[in-house]
Amino acid sequence: MELEAIPGIGAKTAAALRELDDPGTTVESGDVAAIARAPGVNEARAARIARGAIRRRHGDDGRVLATDRAREVYRSAIDLLRERTVTDYAAKRLETFYPSASASRIDEAQSFVEAATERDPDPAVRDALTGVEPLTDPPTVRVRDRCLATADAETLARAESAVPELSVETVEDARDISELARSYATVIVLDEAFAGLDVEGDVHVRPDALETPAETVPERLLAFFAANRERLEAAAAVHEAADLSPAADLGSLRDALARLDDDGTVVGDAELERLTAAVDDLDAAVSTAESVADDRLREAIRERDVTIEGTDFLSLVEQGARVDSLLDRELADEYDEAIARAREQFADALRLEPEEAELAERVFGGDPSFPVEHDESAVSRLRTELSAARDRRAARLKAELASDLGELREPVEELVRDALELDVELAIARFARDFDCVMPDVVEPDAEGEPETAGKGFRIEDGRSPLLDVAFEDAEPIDYAVSGATLLSGVNSGGKTSTLDLVALVVVLAQMGMPVPAASATVERFEEVHYYAKSQGTLDAGAFEATLRDFGDLVEGADGRLVLVDELESITEPGASAKIIAGILEALDEQDATAVFVSHLAREIRDAADFDVAVDGIEAAGLVDGELRVNRSPRKGHLARSTPELIVEKLAGDRDTEFYESLLEKF
Numbered sequence: 001m002e003l004e005a006i007p008g009i010g011a012k013t014a015a016a017l018r019e020l021d022d023p024g025t026t027v028e029s030g031d032v033a034a035i036a037r038a039p040g041v042n043e044a045r046a047a048r049i050a051r052g053a054i055r056r057r058h059g060d061d062g063r064v065l066a067t068d069r070a071r072e073v074y075r076s077a078i079d080l081l082r083e084r085t086v087t088d089y090a091a092k093r094l095e096t097f098y099p100s101a102s103a104s105r106i107d108e109a110q111s112f113v114e115a116a117t118e119r120d121p122d123p124a125v126r127d128a129l130t131g132v133e134p135l136t137d138p139p140t141v142r143v144r145d146r147c148l149a150t151a152d153a154e155t156l157a158r159a160e161s162a163v164p165e166l167s168v169e170t171v172e173d174a175r176d177i178s179e180l181a182r183s184y185a186t187v188i189v190l191d192e193a194f195a196g197l198d199v200e201g202d203v204h205v206r207p208d209a210l211e212t213p214a215e216t217v218p219e220r221l222l223a224f225f226a227a228n229r230e231r232l233e234a235a236a237a238v239h240e241a242a243d244l245s246p247a248a249d250l251g252s253l254r255d256a257l258a259r260l261d262d263d264g265t266v267v268g269d270a271e272l273e274r275l276t277a278a279v280d281d282l283d284a285a286v287s288t289a290e291s292v293a294d295d296r297l298r299e300a301i302r303e304r305d306v307t308i309e310g311t312d313f314l315s316l317v318e319q320g321a322r323v324d325s326l327l328d329r330e331l332a333d334e335y336d337e338a339i340a341r342a343r344e345q346f347a348d349a350l351r352l353e354p355e356e357a358e359l360a361e362r363v364f365g366g367d368p369s370f371p372v373e374h375d376e377s378a379v380s381r382l383r384t385e386l387s388a389a390r391d392r393r394a395a396r397l398k399a400e401l402a403s404d405l406g407e408l409r410e411p412v413e414e415l416v417r418d419a420l421e422l423d424v425e426l427a428i429a430r431f432a433r434d435f436d437c438v439m440p441d442v443v444e445p446d447a448e449g450e451p452e453t454a455g456k457g458f459r460i461e462d463g464r465s466p467l468l469d470v471a472f473e474d475a476e477p478i479d480y481a482v483s484g485a486t487l488l489s490g491v492n493s494g495g496k497t498s499t500l501d502l503v504a505l506v507v508v509l510a511q512m513g514m515p516v517p518a519a520s521a522t523v524e525r526f527e528e529v530h531y532y533a534k535s536q537g538t539l540d541a542g543a544f545e546a547t548l549r550d551f552g553d554l555v556e557g558a559d560g561r562l563v564l565v566d567e568l569e570s571i572t573e574p575g576a577s578a579k580i581i582a583g584i585l586e587a588l589d590e591q592d593a594t595a596v597f598v599s600h601l602a603r604e605i606r607d608a609a610d611f612d613v614a615v616d617g618i619e620a621a622g623l624v625d626g627e628l629r630v631n632r633s634p635r636k637g638h639l640a641r642s643t644p645e646l647i648v649e650k651l652a653g654d655r656d657t658e659f660y661e662s663l664l665e666k667f
């Protein structure tokens, strides 16, 4: 697969992605964590790459978010979803959802979201998700007691890259191999040509060694599982809490993890522990056994009257303090008894097996002496035997554990991915519940049907915006439907801007495939969303010209566009503004675009327009205690009275003077 063909992937990123095992499939999978395993690719970048791959798959090169304000609304939507995730992974993964103009992409996202909203956002699962993270690759472990050997330069290069844990040595003949066997505990020869080789030492000819890394370097698997222990345990707990069927057998996984220490060694094997302790305690056990024998002898000597013949006494004096012969002759039984005690103590302390105890017997029992002496070469032989037995046992256990873990290696990837994906789904489920959402209908722009219920524009029932500056519970539901170019009039602070925000949010969410905060919603599948926020005051000539040029471009080929504009009149003087807005609306109407222009100049614009401009209005029901009571849902085909008009009307009613009456007539 041509990675560079994916939007947003340049040569450098493509090179990084090629380091992955299966770059094409990984990029296509949308698995942000797997993509982020490529060197130098963080999760945010991985999300962009996944999004690029989705776009390419759906032939979706459109840019629905056409203005800064539209992009801000999308960010707000993403933030609302991300706030409901537990893991960083899910937060990044949600960024692969974007407003698309492609029907197949919206369908695909909707299927995922529909399944997600079925999920129960149980707090126990939320807690369990806390420890889940994408699996990590621990740094390469160097294994020094084993090496690979080959006579072939190509195999050497392959081996070095496939098994960086081991040294790879070049050999020419059996002599070289035999030499290696003296420096390494195990030599694995990769060339078939050496089959049947007979050299001393632990030498294996295994041409398939590079293909079976679990056998060749069990340490790799052990290190991987040791490094990921907590993530795996957390993922297992998530599956149990959420009652998900796990991709890996959780019993086997826990059993294998229990046998693995954090440093990648095997624990929980009594025999290995016995042998390890025996090697470690060997010297201490020798001196303890000696003391036991000495005490025994001392006691025996103390209790005995020894008669020494003159010649013996003489030889004692002549030989210094040596009493060996005396011991041998006079205290032979006691000495034997003391040695027997020493041996027993020694074997018990080290928990030696009978065949090892035989070797241990040689440690004590040379020529009689006091204090008792041990045979250092016998100790050293015993140490060699015990260490070799320990290493053999450890290697066997590692191989067995690695073989069990090998079976789990792929399933655990899925296990963790499923747990992380569950977090994505639960965030969506929580979003849908928190904002009383519904799945919207996203319809073909040219679908048949009533203009305001299908086909063109949008229709929202009981929409409540989570972007309001009031608590969501206090958001008043709004019904609003528009097809074609429309003016939205209304009292100050009536909720016109908030209505545009709601429309933009519903459309953006709908085209992301997400549920929308409404009782029901149908939106046209827009090619582009152009949302212009209110300008901060009058523009100078240059900025005004630039803005006008933007709108000149906007009305070109506007079919399929949603245009939301907030109080464009503030860019210049009211008279000119009304004419300009009327002209823009006219062009958009001809192009079959959907547009909502919020304006306080609705009357003037209507008068300036050459066509019958639709005008909707957010109306105040009246003034109550100086406060406007507003009906937040725009009334169709209705020019709402402005706030000043309402106040004049109130004064005319209250005061009954001619001035207010005549003022009122001017509206």
Ligand SMILES: Nc1ncnc2c1ncn2[C@@H]1O[C@H](COP(=O)(O)OP(=O)(O)OP(=O)(O)O)[C@@H](O)[C@H]1O
Residues within 6 Å of the ligand: 468, 469, 470, 474, 475, 476, 477, 478, 490, 491, 492, 493, 494, 495, 496, 497, 498, 499, 632
């Ligand atoms: N649907 C709603 N439910 C509850 N409160 C709302 C709703 N819509 C708007 N409001 C409240 O009214 C305030 C003013 O809304 P908004 O800014 O949208 O009005 P506006 O008509 O655009 O005002 P202006 O004419 O001054 O630009 C908001 O800050 C919000 O507190």
